[in-house]
Amino acid sequence: MMQEQWQEVAKRLKEKLEPARYDAWVAPLQVEMRGGILHLIAPGRFFLDGLKRDCADDIRREVEAVFGAGTEICYGVGDAVAQHVQADADRARQDERAGRVDGNIDSRFTFANFVVGPSNEFVFAACQAVAERPGEHYNPLYVHGGVGLGKTHLIHAVANALIQQNRHSIAYRTGERFTNELIEAIRTRSTQAFRERYRQVDVLIIDDVQFIEGKTSTQEEFFHTFNALHEIRKQIILVSDRSPHNMAHLEERLRSRFNWGLVADIQPPNLETRLAILHSKAELAGIVLDKDVAYLLASRITNNVRELEGALTRLNAYAHLTRQSISVDMARQVLREQLRVAERVVDIDDIQKKVADYYAIAPKDMKSSRRSRNIAFPRQVAMFLCKELTRKSLPEIGEAFGGRDHTTVLYACRKIEEQRAGDAEFNDEVNRLIKSIQPDSM
C-alpha cells in the first residue's frame, strides 16, 4: 500500500520535474514507512545534499498530497547497492503475496485511538502481541464480548498494524460473508478455489464467528481451513459475541480448537473508561465537549460504546444544525430517549439496601465496623456500585458507609473491578445487581 502511494508520488514528480532532475534525484530513492514516518533513503551523502537543495520542496508537496498533510519525512543515507538488492528482494516477495489485504479493513480503527481500561486491557495486550508477531504467541486468538464493546475495532487495529508492516497477507471476513462465499462456491462448484484462497494467507481474521454456529458445511470447511493454517503456524483471529463454551451449536472439535490458543473477553467499560472514550471520540471529531455533558452521557449510557458514540454524534449534528454549542440542556432534550433509561436517580441508601438484601445481611452492617468477610465483601460491592451508579464523590461514599476514609472506598472499587474482570460468574452477579438497582438501564 505504502509502495503504491510512493509510486503515485513518483509519478506526480515525474510530470513536474525536468527528466534529468527526476532521474538524478527521485528515481534512485528508496522509501520505507516506519512508525508513521516516511523515510527517503538516498544512495549517498553527496546525493542527499543535492536532492535537498534541488527538490525537497517538490517532494514535500507531492508527499503531502498523496500521504496526507503533515506527513513526516525523514531523509537518510543508505548503502546504494545493498538498498537496491534489498528493494528488489522486497518487491519480488511483495509481488508474490505479502502485504496483500483481502477484505475491508477500516483504517480509522487503530490501537492508538482505542481507549484502554480495566475492562479491555487484557484483550488489548493480547491483540498487540499478535500484531507484533503473528502466528507466534496466541493461536488462535479468540476474543469475545457483548455488542458495541470494541471487538471489531480491536481486530481491525491488528490488521492495520500488520498492514503497516507490509509483510503479511491478510484475509478478513465476517462469519456471515465466509458462509455466503462458501455457499456460492458450492453452487458454482469452485470449492477448491475457495479453499486455496484461504489457505494461502498469513493471517486469517473472522469477525462474528458465531454466525457459523449450527451451519454444518460451513463448520466443516472452516475446520479444515483452521487446521491447514494452524499447522503451518499462520495466525488465526476469531471474534464472537460469546465464549466458545457458550456456543451451544458449535461442533465439539471446533470448540476445542477455539480453546487451543488464548480466549480473552472484553467487558463493558467502567465509568472512567466511558468518560475517556467520549473525550477521545470528541477530540478525534473536533467536537468541544464539556465535562458535565460527558458525565451525563457516560453515566447513563453504560453498556454499549457504539451507543455512546452515537449519542455524541447526534448531539454534535444537532449543535451544528441549530448553531448552538453543546450543553447539558441540549443533551437532555436531544437524547431524551437514550437518557431516559437511567433517569431514575439511585441513591446510596437504595444501593445499600439492595446489596444487603442480595447477600442476606442486615442493612445496618453496611455502616458497621464489622470486618468479617461475609459482611466486608457485600459492603465493598455496595461501595463499588455507589461509585458506578451515583454522582457521589469517594469521600461522600465513605461517609455514607459509617464514616470510612475515601481510600477505603477506592480500594473496594479497584478490588471489585479486578474480580469482575477475572471472574465471569461474579461479573454476572454484579450485572444482576445493577439491573435490580437500575431496572431500565441494561
Ligand code: ADP
Ligand atoms: P463490537 O465489534 O464489539 O460490537 P465495535 O468494535 O464495532 O464493537 O465498537 C463500536 C464502536 O465503539 C466503534 O466505533 C469503536 O471505535 C468504539 N469503541 C469501543 N470500545 C472502544 C474503546 N475502548 N476505545 C475507543 N473506541 C471504542
Ligand code: MG
Ligand atoms: Mg463487531
